[in-house]
Amino acid sequence: MKLTDFTQLSHPTKVPQKPVPSAFQDTSKNPIEIDTNTIKLLERLSLVDLDSDQALATLKSSIQFADKIANINTDNVQPLYTVLEHQQLQLRNDQVTAGNCREDLLRCAKRTDEDYYVSPPGNIPLEQ
Amino acid sequence: MGSYMIVRRLATQPKLANAAKRKWKSVVGLEVHAQIASASKLFSGSGTGFGAPLNTAVAYFDASIPGTLPVLNRKCVESGIKTALALGCRVNEVSMFDRKHYFYADLPNGYQITQQRAALANDGLISFPVITPGKKIYYKTVNLLQLQLEQDSGKSLHDEQLKRSLVDLNRAGLPLMELVFGPDLETGEEAASLVKELMLILRRLQTCSCKMEEGALRVDANISIHQEGDPLGVRTEVKNIGSVRSISQAISYEINRQMELVADGGVVTNETRSWDADKRRTIAMRDKEVLQDYRFMPEPNLPPLHVNLKPGSRSTEDLISVAALSEEIPELPEHTRQRLVEHYKLNAETAIILVNEPILLEHFESITKSLPDMPTKVVTNFLINDLLSYCNKLSLDIADCAISANALRDVLKALHSEQINLQAARQLIPLLHTNSAADVSQLITEHNLEQISDLNTIEAYCREAIANQPKTVQQYQKGKSKAIYAIVGEVAKLSAQKANMKVVVECLERLLKK
Numbered sequence: 001m002k003l004t005d006f007t008q009l010s011h012p013t014k015v016p017q018k019p020v021p022s023a024f025q026d027t028s029k030n031p032i033e034i035d036t037n038t039i040k041l042l043e044r045l046s047l048v049d050l051d052s053d054q055a056l057a058t059l060k061s062s063i064q065f066a067d068k069i070a071n072i073n074t075d076n077v078q079p080l081y082t083v084l085e086h087q088q089l090q091l092r093n094d095q096v097t098a099g100n101c102r103e104d105l106l107r108c109a110k111r112t113d114e115d116y117y118v119s120p121p122g123n124i125p126l127e128q
Numbered sequence: 129m130g131s132y133m134i135v136r137r138l139a140t141q142p143k144l145a146n147a148a149k150r151k152w153k154s155v156v157g158l159e160v161h162a163q164i165a166s167a168s169k170l171f172s173g174s175g176t177g178f179g180a181p182l183n184t185a186v187a188y189f190d191a192s193i194p195g196t197l198p199v200l201n202r203k204c205v206e207s208g209i210k211t212a213l214a215l216g217c218r219v220n221e222v223s224m225f226d227r228k229h230y231f232y233a234d235l236p237n238g239y240q241i242t243q244q245r246a247a248l249a250n251d252g253l254i255s256f257p258v259i260t261p262g263k264k265i266y267y268k269t270v271n272l273l274q275l276q277l278e279q280d281s282g283k284s285l286h287d288e289q290l291k292r293s294l295v296d297l298n299r300a301g302l303p304l305m306e307l308v309f310g311p312d313l314e315t316g317e318e319a320a321s322l323v324k325e326l327m328l329i330l331r332r333l334q335t336c337s338c339k340m341e342e343g344a345l346r347v348d349a350n351i352s353i354h355q356e357g358d359p360l361g362v363r364t365e366v367k368n369i370g371s372v373r374s375i376s377q378a379i380s381y382e383i384n385r386q387m388e389l390v391a392d393g394g395v396v397t398n399e400t401r402s403w404d405a406d407k408r409r410t411i412a413m414r415d416k417e418v419l420q421d422y423r424f425m426p427e428p429n430l431p432p433l434h435v436n437l438k439p440g441s442r443s444t445e446d447l448i449s450v451a452a453l454s455e456e457i458p459e460l461p462e463h464t465r466q467r468l469v470e471h472y473k474l475n476a477e478t479a480i481i482l483v484n485e486p487i488l489l490e491h492f493e494s495i496t497k498s499l500p501d502m503p504t505k506v507v508t509n510f511l512i513n514d515l516l517s518y519c520n521k522l523s524l525d526i527a528d529c530a531i532s533a534n535a536l537r538d539v540l541k542a543l544h545s546e547q548i549n550l551q552a553a554r555q556l557i558p559l560l561h562t563n564s565a566a567d568v569s570q571l572i573t574e575h576n577l578e579q580i581s582d583l584n585t586i587e588a589y590c591r592e593a594i595a596n597q598p599k600t601v602q603q604y605q606k607g608k609s610k611a612i613y614a615i616v617g618e619v620a621k622l623s624a625q626k627a628n629m630k631v632v633v634e635c636l637e638r639l640l641k642k
Binding site: 041045081082084085087088089090091092093094095096097098099100101102105106108113114115116117118119120121 | 166167168172173174175181182183184185186187188189191193199200201202203204205224233284285286287291292293294295296297421423426428430431432433434445446447448
């Protein structure tokens with residue numbers, strides 16, 4: 001099998017081809033402590049199993065890598081949420097143009113009953 | 129004030145003797161979700177019809193089908209701005225959308241698009257009359273901290289037996305305005321009055337149907353208690369309040385529950401509770417036992433929303449002018465009250481009652497228009513003391529009363545022209561309610577309600593009454609002028625309430641002077 005040679009680009013790219021020295025502080029040695037509750041929360045939110053040592057090491061190194069941004073001086077800098085900041089949000093007239101596609105949509109669901117989607121029980125009062 | 133009364137009542141119990149040394153105060157803040165009246169959803173082109181067949185008012189976007197993107201409904205922005213202006217808000221030139229993450233089956237995306245960092249509008253104010261039965265009406269002013277646009281979630285039906293939820297996505301993506309009010313209220317009645325005023329305003333603006341029974345307006349209440357001088361206590365949030373009446377009941381119950389809990393040495397925990405209207409109590413909910421992490425993040429699919437704040441500007445295809453919308457704001461309830469007081473010389477309380485029951489106001493305005501000679505006091509007395517009380521007695525919402533403004537006008541016309549008296553007018557209310565198509569003059573003839581003004585007939589009744597009440601006549605002739613009303617009452621009885629009382633009084637005075 002022939003490996004793709006990534007040094008041979010068929011299109012120009014804006015991504016630097018060599019590592020660029022940055023002014024960011026090196027945080028790769030920062031000690032990372034994660035308590036078990038946080039790990040459980042992350043597992044639940046991400047659906048990633050963090051039980052193995054390797055998974056935990058990857059998580060720690062990711063945190064170490066991202067720790068850099070904590071040291072950047074952002075005083076008096078407005079956060080940039082989108083590069084489209086100065087664009088005006090497109091508006092739509094209040095007209096019905098979609099919907100009435102129940103069969104299409106219900107077909108995507110694993111379990112349905114009499115035109116309802118069926119799911120595990122959700123938030124209900126304690127004493128019911 | 130309700131909270132003060134609760135403290136006083138509890139303070140008489142020995143176990144509370146210590147806790148009640150300083151006055152306990154209750155603090156209530158409301159969050160109101162109002163569904164914006166629109167033909168299509170906030171971000172999709174699906175219809176919004178209430179009661180549409182299950183899962184039919186759902187576009188691919190509302191079901192979170194990959195590849196779909198949100199496109200903002202212009203009318204929803206306009207309605208949000210109008211509401212903000214009517215409530216004295218500062219509309220923000222730039223507002224932004226965020227994702228608020230929940231994991232519920234009725235939220236297919238796993239997040240709700242809302243406005244957290246920069247809302248559509250902030251810093252409004254609402255002043256409203258507080259109506260507590262048996263107490264003097266007073267005005268209260270509450271801060272509106274924020275008004276934001278957001279999506280609604282779908283609806284879940286909980287199937288207890290089979291341990292599952294049934295999900296209908298018709299509501300998913302419906303446009304909502306969330307109004308966050310400051311913790312400026314103290315009692316359930318104040319909260320109910322705030323919501324009532326808000327509903328009047330939204331209905332005038334036609335930005336929300338305010339039908340709580342359809343879920344078009346939902347109220348969550350944050351409630352805490354603290355001792356005077358202390359910082360605010362830990363709050364609970366009461367959800368699932370389904371009617372204006374439930375608002376004051378649920379909040380009063382929850383204030384009481386916290387007072388009693390603390391009095392018994394307990395501690396209020398930050399939790400979400402649900403109002404059970406049947407059992408009239410709040411119950412802890414399983415959810416939100418731990419503080420939720422909503423993982424707010426900017427919605428990458430929606431650039432910021434810009435509006436034009438320049439005075440005198442006009443709206444363009446993709447830029448809404450706030451100034452142009454401000455010209456569309458109709459007369460608001462408080463202005464109507466002032467107008468009624470100034471123009472018709474009504475007293476403040478009458479004006480408040482009329483404005484709070486839009487149908488009464490409509491009747492009043494149409495009746496005074498067609499009968500300009502009619503004293504307004506007669507009209508308001510009849511509408512409030514007779515029509516409204518009749519409906520209240522039947523626990524009937526005045527809006528559901530079938531009597532038309534035309535019928536009421538005919539009744540008042542007959543009353544004013546002395547064709548019938550007030551007794552007969554009162555009798556006509558139930559007759560018209562059961563048979564709304566009936567002709568008033570026909571009803572008067574049919575039920576023999578016509579007033580007797582004929583002098584000879586009345587004189588005969590008066591002579592009979594005088595003969596029946598010799599003692600009262602003596603009292604009157606000795607100078608006790610009020611005694612005449614007992615004789616008038618006798619005439620009313622003899623004439624089956626049909627005698628013209630003005631003529632009766634004149635006639636009696638004449639006869640008794642002799």
